[in-house]
Amino acid sequence: MSVIRQRGTVTPTSAPTAPRLVLAAPQRLGVLDGGWWPRSWDPVAELPGLILALTERHGRIRHIMLNIHAWDSRFRRLAVGPDVVRLGWFDTLDPAVLVATTGGDLQVDLLIVPPSTAAAAAERAMAAAADPANVRRAPDILAAIRMPPAPAATTRADPCAVWDNEGGGDGVAARGRDSRADARRG
Numbered sequence: 001m002s003v004i005r006q007r008g009t010v011t012p013t014s015a016p017t018a019p020r021l022v023l024a025a026p027q028r029l030g031v032l033d034g035g036w037w038p039r040s041w042d043p044v045a046e047l048p049g050l051i052l053a054l055t056e057r058h059g060r061i062r063h064i065m066l067n068i069h070a071w072d073s074r075f076r077r078l079a080v081g082p083d084v085v086r087l088g089w090f091d092t093l094d095p096a097v098l099v100a101t102t103g104g105d106l107q108v109d110l111l112i113v114p115p116s117t118a119a120a121a122a123e124r125a126m127a128a129a130a131d132p133a134n135v136r137r138a139p140d141i142l143a144a145i146r147m148p149p150a151p152a153a154t155t156r157a158d159p160c161a162v163w164d165n166e167g168g169g170d171g172v173a174a175r176g177r178d179s180r181a182d183a184r185r186g
Contacts, residue, residue, distance in 0.1 A: 009077040009084055016048035016080070021110075022126040023057060030134035035111040035126030035141075036098065041072045043087070051080045051100075060103035061085055070095040070112075096138035111138040121145040 023034035038046040043066070051061050060083055068074065068089040078085050093099070100108040111129035113122045125145045128134055136144070 008075070009079050010044055010075045011079040012044050012048050016052055017045070019046075019049040019053050020122070020126070021050065021053055022123075022130040024130040024132055026057075030130075030132050031109075031137055032111050032129040032134060032141075033108045035113055035129035037113040037117065037122045037126060038115050040115050041070060043071050043073060043075075044078070047078055047085075047087075048080045050098075051078070051083075051085055054100055054102075054108060055081075055083075058100075058102045058106055058108055061100050061108075062103050063088065063101040065090055065093055065099040065101075067091075067093045067095040067097075094137075094139055096142050111141055113142070117145070 017039070020037040020039070021034060024030060024032070036050055038050075040046060047064065051064070054061050061080075062083075063086045064078075065088040068091050071089075074087075074089045076087060078087060096112050098110045098112050100110070102108065111125060113125045117125070122145075125141050128136070128141050128144070129138070134141075
């Protein structure tokens with residue numbers, strides 16, 4: 001993407017793309033305000049569309065905070081429409097989080113789903129981030145979508161035996177069971 005730099009402000013020369021974004025209801029109760037799945041780690045290509053979408057929902061965006069190591073380039077200001085948005089690059093900010101501040105000092109925290117994430121997993125992650133009941137932080141949501149689902153049980157194991165094998169029993173429960181009842185269940 002080509003850019004024009006004027007006095008330290010980056011102005012994208014192409015139209016912004018529609019962001020892959022899921023936002024929580026305005027009166028959120030969750031940890032995050034939604035999830036965003038950029039197509040690349042190029043901030044000039046990705047941020048304008050996101051900023052326009054956030055502006056439509058929350059009003060003017062005046063500041064964006066990002067992790068310094070996650071993105072391909074860094075600059076201090078980005079022209080989006082009639083506004084100039086300040087960008088802050090932080091070593092300590094989690095790469096899975098974007099923090100936007102509005103003109104009214106509202107903070108909008110978004111999960112950033114890495115661009116290389118599979119579509120189904122990315123959609124699950126964005127939905128989880130926008131869920132008002134969500135209590136997980138951004139890195140935990142990403143870790144959960146990367147974990148393969150547990151395989152379904154193919155046999156009907158005796159729950160007491162499993163519990164005993166995992167240290168839950170002291171052997172008394174096993175000695176007190178009627179083995180004929182166990183045989184009828186199996």
